[in-house]
Amino acid sequence: MDQSQHTSQQKQWAWVGWVLFAVALIVTFGLGLLASSILTRRREALPPQPVHPIARWESDSSKWAANFPREYDRYRQMMDDTTRTKYGGAFPRDYLEETPANVILFAGYAFAKDYRQARGHVYAVEDVTHTKRVNEKTPATCWTCKSTDVPRLLAQMSPADFYKQPFAAFKKEITHPIGCLDCHDPTDMRLVITRPALREALQRQGRDPDKLSHQEMRTMVCAQCHVEYYFKGEGKYLTFPWDKGTSLEQIESYYEEANFSDWTHAISHAPMVKMQHPDFEIYSTGIHAYRNVSCADCHMPYMSEGGVKFTDHHVQSPLLNIANSCAVCHRWSEEEIRSRVESIQDKIHEVRGRVEQALVAAHFDVAAAMQAGATDEELQPARQLIRRAQLRWDFVAANNGMGFHSPAECLRILAAALDLAGQARSEASRILAKHGITDPINYPDVSTKEKAQAVEQLFVKGTPPNLLPTKVSGSPVPAALTAGP
């Protein structure tokens, strides 16, 4: 009885159940629409697929241009090799003409023959082919940073096999200058590290090169090349001396342990290390790196054209584009910014000049001591001091930007260089005195590139000019030394 009543009541309310069912149907349908809308619209956010697909190893940047006309157009602006700033710009500044001391400091090394500021990225292949520093002994390693053809070649053969070939072996294969493929993945334009040397250096430091953030990559793609490096061993394997760290002292200690030297100095016979534009290492110690400002933030600032904003691919000195780079954060007039930067650079230039004078004199002091009869054993401490001083000077001098990447660090390093060069000179004077020379020695005239190169050549050929004073007070001069050149 009770049961049947219950059942009839249930039947009476059955329509409510059907209404609930219908509501669930409609809500489910609506939610399904929403889900489909969300997934469909998410596709809108995917990076646009290239209109003209780009091949995996497309080294010709003009083939990328169809998809990225604005970026390519700005990249092409690097063809302008006339831009100048006080200490930089894209014109082929002759460092030997500007600073003849360079000839003496690099005596016996190719940098004494030809040392120019590299022009823009688009000239990389042309410039490396024409520099007098390249000869038949040059290894293929020198191509590594010059061309978008290199990633393909490194993929075809192992890096070790690539590096150990002669430079001339790839003249036909390597034709395209630094471009898109060096920093970008052709499938989605992500920034990538294409040069193994940086990956290996990071891995040896225990860092995972695949886990860098996009902002870090905006520096790291530059650090593939704008760093201190050397060619390790017989295989000329491109290596960054970063195992201990990237500070000057850590790099120096790496080279000391590896007992590495690039060349023996033609004047002082000191074992020298050439520093190669350690831009990344110096920048890392500066205020901009501390504030997480990347290379691209200043050298490739954001620009707008019509209603479109994009990264300016005309890589250049920020001083040539102050409004878009510096002034984004430093809201002053262009003139004020420029004068601030230049006043900092002037100071570093001044100290750098003092170090150059001291180092040039130190090289000649040691050479004079050799002429006075000093042995290699006696001169070893002075030569070691010269090596350490010049390594420091070069760390700052070879760095682009006249120290602006980290002014305090540059002045710290130059101060150490000046001190060490002074120590080298006083050590050489002591040896000279020991051999009876107490009067000032004859420093040759090296005030211009030509004069300096003439003097350098005399030392290279083994017929150095007489540096010892002709009139010697006190002790008699050994007969062997009175004959001049």
Add this chain to the structure above:
Amino acid sequence: MPEANTQSRLWNLLSLGWLPTPVRLLVFGSWGICLGLAALVAHISRAPSYLSDDPEVCVNCHVMRPEYVSWRHSSHAEVAHCNDCHVPQDSFWRHWLFKARDGLWHATVFTMRWEPQVIKLSKRAEPVVEQNCRRCHEPLISFTSLREHAPGDLRCWDCHTEVPHGSVRGLATTPGYLDPSLPPVGPNTLGPRIGGREPRASGEGAGR
């Protein structure tokens, strides 16, 4: 006893005991599917992420990309995130009510495709943003503009027009910009690359 009776009545109501069994099964089943789908929508839309303050969440629907990119490249990127300026920070309740209301409105606009070519600050949001400007910059401005301008007279951005999103803006202004990606939302069977990029094979692009 009456208590047990009430309990059983409530149970009867909730468990749809007053419906014939076949209808009950149908209703339960359909609402189960409905709730599951709701959960799926919450998941694929990354709804829980909206409770956070990550700027990346604001570009989840890509129409905010130009705003994100211009902020990312501005000096404010170092010190302030989206919510620091665009959501009230003076009280817990105002913060969350405003965030909820704004968020739901944004979701509606996006779903209905009502977004304009150039997104502008709404009237409702103006005092909020201005108050947040002042929250940080008050010590700098108290002597000048506070004295010169009555409150509401001028907005900060009437003069500081480029801060921080710039004056040139629109849905199409940042082509080719790489979105910061939130974690993927599910198995790739939902569609290739949906909800984030495909994981990169380690070492790819290393030149070997």
